[in-house]
Amino acid sequence: MSRTGLTHRIIPCLDVSHGRVVKGVKFQGLRDAGDPAERAALYQAQGADEIVILDVSATPEGRGNQHETVRRVRAALSIPLTVGGGIRTEEDAFELLEAGADKVSVNTAAVFSPEILSHIATRFGRQCCVLAIDARSQGQRFEVLIKGGREAVGKDAVAWAKEAEALGAGEILLTSWDRDGTREGFDLALTGAVAAAVHVPVIASGGADSAKHIKEAFDCGADAVLAASIFHDGDLTVGDVKSYLLEHQVRVRP
């Protein structure tokens, strides 16, 4: 993409379960990693460009809990906040936006009822509507997974991204199931294929272990990267990553 002053975004992700940040490999073996509002404020102070909260335990009963978390994070945060996990209806999206999310991320529900993307985009604007895609490689192609990576639905990830863009998704949050939590680097083939196929921004997710990995994702077309474990463990700060990127002539917000 040429002729833009837009910078590449670094987005720490908080996987939240019952009001606490958790971490694990491939969504298994979750461990406690702190309070969401404290974590979000810490990453903001380090120079994070946005925060994503994914409710990995999202259930109807947990809904009130989730809203309370969003309200607390919002109060402290002066950068954009995206919230996902268990959003089934336009009303779920509305409640999260009211609680303080700037965007909502829809995953499984959009696979079964793609029109939810149009409904969210029409009512709240395309800038509120993020489609999350979990994908794994399947030969030369990539297949879409749902329900936290537990189920394949025979859908091609690149085709699904294009379809979602046409329906109203304003951004694609693309997670490689093969790489998630492994720290082996992003799936560059997946990221590149989706970024080239759509006009909306693409956030690469799954596998980051170093600033070098993050640069690789930007080099192959990602507009933003999502990372959880590297920041939670304190191995790297957002500031460290940005210093590396600036040294390597990648445009980021200083």
Next chain:
Amino acid sequence: MPAITIVPTGTANMASVKAAFARLGVETRLADSAEAIAQASHVMLPGVGAFGASMARLREQGFDRPLKARMLANRPTIAICVGHQLLFASSDESPGVDGLGLIATHVGAFETDVRAPQFGWNEVTALEDAQVLDSGFAYFANSFRALEAPGWQVARALHGQRFVAAMERGNLVSCQFHPELSADYGAAILSRFMELGQ
């Protein structure tokens, strides 16, 4: 410190705006009548959603006239994102719908060789003698933008072309970006806006 009166456009997400003012210690009120807009010391026109829908909602509530009148009278008013676009005559987003028309120019779509929506932090360059606006990085989430704003002091950013990132004139401030989501840079703009007319 005066309070900020926010104009409901029906589609806007108010939580981030309210939280931003709360962090500055500014009380927020929701405008519930045309009089409230006419009388408030400081007014914000937010906006998330479409140009046509936001404009229709303003007209339905009878908020378009007092808004325009207070801006013509140079009373402290700040517009954001779609609110910013509503100050212009028209937009590619909703053909045939008239904006508030404080500025005679048009809001167009981004070129096709750049990502749209424009999502993220872009570098804003303000003129040195700007009162409220400043140079720095601001958070944008928009598919449409104006290229010219005659009579206003314009801060620009590059996405396809150098577009109107924000503008000011007297006690009026208007931002295509979201100051409420632009960290310290945005908070400083909101804070300087609240000092206008004091």
